[in-house]
Amino acid sequence: MAGGLLSCSQYSNKPLSKAYHNLTAHYNAYIIARDRLNEAETILFKTRQDNYNQILPIFLPVDSVASQPVKAQLDDAIKKASLIAERHQNSKWLDNAFVIIGKARLQKQQFDDAMEVFKYVNTRGTDGADKHQALIGLMRAYIATGDYSNGLNVADYLRAQPLNKQNTRDYYLTKAYLHQKKGEYAVAAAILDATFPMLKKSENTARLHLIAGQLYDAVNQPAKAAEHFSAVLHTRPTYDQSFYANIYLVQSQGLAKDGKKAAQATHTFNRMLEDRKNADLQDKIYYTMGLVEARRGNIDKAVAYYRKSIQTTTTNTAQIPYTYLELGKLYFEQKKDYVRARMYYDSSLALLPAQTPQYTEVTNRKKLLDEFVEYYSTIRTQDSLQRLAQMNPAALDKFLDDVIAKREQQSRNQAALAQQAANRSGNANNALATTSDLQPNERWYLYNPVRISQGRQEFMQRWGNRPLEDNWRRSTKEAAPALAGDNNPLTGANPANAINPAPAITTNPDPNAGTSGLTTSTKAQKDVLYAQLPLTRDAMEQSRFRMETAYYGLGKLYKFQLNQPADAVSTFEEMLNRFPNSGYKPEAYYLLHLSNEQLGRASGWKEKLLTEFPNSSYARLAGRSAEGAPSANxxxxxxxxxxxxxxxxxxxxxxxxxxxxxxxxxxxxxxxxxxxxxxxxxxxxxxxxxxxxxxxxxxxxxxxxxxxxxxxxxxxxxxxxxxxxxxxx
CATH class of the missing domain: 1.25.40.10 (Tetratricopeptide repeat domain)
Known part of the structure; x- marks a missing residue:
């Protein structure tokens, strides 16, 4: 009996012992661990949230939050696979067990542990195919940690190895994913092309064809993109996959120079809009129609379609930030309307997921536009305040009365609307506990991102970009824009063209003039409004300095960050016209010289700089740029x-x-x-x-x-x- 037990030791190489441990390791541990891992991967794939506004990733990104629902399956896979390492050391399934452990730990974001396991199999493993599988897993781990250099080193090694069919397929997919993560879309798409003959028709294959089409579209190869979008429809896709494949396919046709194909694309879009199955996807259809028109150069049509996309959004609220983003791009890059562009970028950023690839780019552009609007509104506001300060005292007093009356009327209107909402809430008995009074497609305001975004825009248009704080609406807050009347800082095109010099300062009006009969509240409001006006010489000088500084900042913004030299020229010229003794004059001369030079126009600004400020650093910069390389002498x-x-x-x-x-x-x-x-x-x-x-x-x-x-x-x-x-x- 003892001899029989010894012969079955996990450290014995006798045929009977190895056969016993192979059998028990395979059926009592390996198959269970493999199935549990497959179950976890299937659940992750079925519950994925594909964002069709982005190029889909070839592999689902490793995410510890997303893997929480399958934590039990992953832990069980590790536990069962670990039994082979603990009890069946002489089993042929030992390497396979370690590979399963490495894959499970990778899904749990335990990257260091996963890498250690994969490296162990590669150095201590006995089966070549298992070692190759471990190295492919090691590539995935390197990609997940952003170590693309080591990932490429492993890929170069595997390329020279005799891989079996399964490992060849996994190697191609992993290498394609590596190049996709590096932004090398053409290489990734070409590798995917080599992979498709090894794939069966399935939802995942349809997804990969869709990705290949997106990659080819990104590198401006529409013909190849169309081939893959068509292939999606023949590989057992889901409804969403077939819908987006059709959308992308029609989009490619719509961009064709052939008028017949373009007309056919428009007809197909209209047919898709009429299909009741697409009722909750109309926003995506309009969004794609906007993309097509934008690429054709029909900017106004594109804007109209994007707005329809937002208006028709019902359940697909994830689409909204990308629609706002495209609107922002059009107003920024095509229309050069930076004020409106800022509003759309702000709305997009409020809803855009932080993990979106372009999130940082959108954030940086939003900051640039915030700076633009700050300078722009300062110029418009200070100009309006200075104009008001020059008004006849009686006319000014009447104007402020009208401002207060308009505010009070707006407050009454808002109170009436609030009362109507309260009445509707009362009729529903318990508005917070039930939604039975809502229409079928209506959502409570705070659960509707569209309504939230629209409300935020309306708030910012009226009150500006105020910080989240108590008493934000107190009368002691900056009220200058409200005094500007029609000169709202968020309207108009170019401040350099919209603002005229202010007249000389007049005698200060009497704040109490014409206030007989006013309530204490109204008089207090008027006092606050008077306090915003530059009615003294010092206040006027401060206002003019703020305007001068804003002109200077706006001109530099046009020149360096917005690359609009013509606007930079008009802004600096207006600054010098309004503030002839500006302390920014030497730099303004220099930037005017550079901007005109960029526009290919002759100007005398360099000569003025060298004449008026010959010893300034800007004069030296201008002189240096005109000289060639100095000689040895x-x-x-x-x-x-x-x-x-x-x-x-x-x-x-x-x-x-x-x-x-x-x-x-x-x-x-x-x-x-x-x-x-x-x-x-x-x-x-x-x-x-x-x-x-x-x-x-x-x-x-x-x-x-x-x-x-x-x-x-x-x-x-x-x-x-x-x-x-x-x-x-």
Whole structure:
């Protein structure tokens, strides 16, 4: 009896022992573990949420939240597979068990453990096919962690290995996924093409054909994309897959230059809209029609279709942020209406999932548009306030009465609407506990993203982008836009064309004039409105400074971030016209010169800069851009001049040193020693003009010579110069 037990030891290589452990490992552990893992993967696939507004991922992304419903299956698969490692060491199923453990841990986002298991199978495994399977799993783990370099190394190794049919299929799919994650869509699509002959007709194959079509469409190969969209319809797709395949196929036809195909596409879209089975997908159809018109260049038609998409949204609320995003792009890139574009980007960002690939790009553009609207509204608001401040006192008083009356009427209208809503709620007995009074397609406001987004837009149009805080509507908050009347900061096209110079300041009106008969509340409101007006000379100067700064910021925004040199020119010219003594004049001259140069237009701004501000850093920048590469003789002369000026500086002859260094910076612009001359000028400014001018000169050096090897030293000097100031603050 003891001999029989020993012969069945998991460490024995005798035929009887191996046969026993192969049998028990296979039926008592491996099959159960494999089936549990397959069950988990099937559930994850069936419950996936495909976002057809994006290129679908070839593999479902590893997500610990999504894997929670199958945690029991994954844990059971690991437990059963671990029995083979614990009790059946001499079984031929040992490598397979480790592969199952690695795959299950990968689904649970235990990446380090999964990699360790896959590497163990590759180094200690005995079966070549199992080792290849482990390496394919290792590729998946590297992709999941964003380590594409190591993923490619493994792929290059496997490419030279004799893979069986199953591993070849999995290898192709994994490599295609790797290139998709890297943004190499053409390569990913080509690898998928090589994979399809190894796949059977199924929902997953239909999904892969759809992905291949999306990838080819992204690299502007519509013919190949259409082939795969057609193939989806012949590989047992779900209704959603067939619907979107048809949508993409018709979209490709709609973009064709052939007028007959384009007309056929429009007819197909209309037929899809009339199909009752597509009642809850009409928003997607209109959205696709908008995409087609936008690509054709029919911007107004595209906008109309996008708006219809939003209006017809019922259950597919995930579509809304992408529709808003396309509207924002059209207004930003095509119409150049940045105010309206900002509203659509804001609405999109409010509903766009944070894991969306373009989320960061959308966020950055939204910040840019926020900055634009801030400058734009400041100009419009301050201009309106300045105009009001110049009005006849009696006319101004009447105007404010009208503003208050209009506000009170709006409040009464809102109160009436609220009362109607309350009455409807009372008739329903318990509006929060039941929705029986709602229409079949109506949803409670706070459960309807469309209504929420629309309400948010209306709020921002009226009140602006206010922070979430208590008492946001108090009268002490900034009320300037409300005084502007029709000059709403969110209307109009170009502030440089919309604003005219304000007249001279007049005598301050009497805040109490014409207020007899007003209620205390009305008088208090009027006092608050008067407080917003620049009625004193100091207040007017502050208002004008805010406007000047906004013009300056808006001009730079047009020039550098929006790449609209013509708008930059008109904005800077308007700034100089309204503020001829602006402190931003040297930089404005320089940017006007660059903008006109970009437009291919001749202008005299460079000459004005060199004439009026010859010693400014902008004059040196303008002079440097006009010169070619300095000759060897110029470099030698520059070095000699620097030595001479430095000797004067050391001797204490500061005035003469300053004159010569200013001249040398213009004469030897572009030489290797220019930054040393500029730093010597900074030191002279510190000795001659004092601490404030010195700090400004240091900042200009860092701005004008960002690649200079002297920048670290200059930053140290800045720290020393700012130290006492920081302590005083």
């Amino acid at each position: 110029a470099e030698i002369r520059a070095q000699q001049v620097y030595t001479d000026i430095y000797a004067l500086y050391k001797a204490g002859n500061l005035t003469e040193s300053m004159v010569q260094v200013q001249s040398a910076l213009t004469t030897f612009a572009g030489t290797h020693i220019e930054d040393k001359l500029a730093l010597l000028r900074v030191m002279l400014i510190g000795r001659v003009d004092g601490a404030d001018a010195y700090r400004q000169a240091l900042a200009e050096f860092v701005r004008d010579y960002p690649t200079s090897s002297l920048v670290p030293h200059v930053k140290e000097l800045q720290s020393v110069a700012d130290g006492p100031t920081a302590k005083r603050k």
